[in-house]
Amino acid sequence: MQSSPKRRAVFLDRDGVINHSDVIDGKPYPPANLTTMKILPGVSEALEALSNAGFLLIVITNQPDVARGITSRETVLAIHDHLSTCLPINEFNTCFHIDEDNCTCRKPSPGALIASAERHHIDLEKSYMVGDRWRDVEAGQNAGCKTIFIDYGYAEKQPLNMNFRVKTLKEAANIILGEQYATS
Numbered sequence: 001m002q003s004s005p006k007r008r009a010v011f012l013d014r015d016g017v018i019n020h021s022d023v024i025d026g027k028p029y030p031p032a033n034l035t036t037m038k039i040l041p042g043v044s045e046a047l048e049a050l051s052n053a054g055f056l057l058i059v060i061t062n063q064p065d066v067a068r069g070i071t072s073r074e075t076v077l078a079i080h081d082h083l084s085t086c087l088p089i090n091e092f093n094t095c096f097h098i099d100e101d102n103c104t105c106r107k108p109s110p111g112a113l114i115a116s117a118e119r120h121h122i123d124l125e126k127s128y129m130v131g132d133r134w135r136d137v138e139a140g141q142n143a144g145c146k147t148i149f150i151d152y153g154y155a156e157k158q159p160l161n162m163n164f165r166v167k168t169l170k171e172a173a174n175i176i177l178g179e180q181y182a183t184s
Helices: 043-052 073-086 111-120 134-143 169-183
Strands: 009-012 022-024 027-029 056-062 091-095 128-131 146-150 164-166
Touching: 009 111, 009 169, 043 056, 043 169, 056 111, 056 134, 073 091, 091 111, 111 134, 128 134, 128 169, 134 146, 146 169, 164 169
Parallel strands: 009 056, 009 128, 056 091, 128 146, 146 164
Antiparallel strands: 022 027
């Protein structure tokens, strides 16, 4: 019996990629609740185009403020529920841990990407990780994906290497779609 071909995915960080991050002293922070969450301009169109091109859209997000007691798991899930009603996102894979937990799902570890790839039969080498922080880029690299860094110039550690550097998710989608058509 012939196995079905593996699928392609675009893995996306949440805060700063899909929705606005509050930047304080050069460091990004997630929205405090659903009322303060704002989808970034161009995100809906970019995700629609990627979805229409056959990519699975999977959000891979670290939400350590739950473990720190700053926000509740219910708040994070309410934001995800809202985003899933507005955008063509196939799955949210959320790590609620802090670095000290040494889990495999917290970026830069590739555990969340690998788990989603196994669940959805995804070819990681033909997939992309899009993020605005070094952890996102390293997680994508560690999983074997192409990486796209949305560079907001945060005053924090920057990724050393990435496949592409852009300013918006729309630019990232254009690169992904351009590569897809160049190889088909």
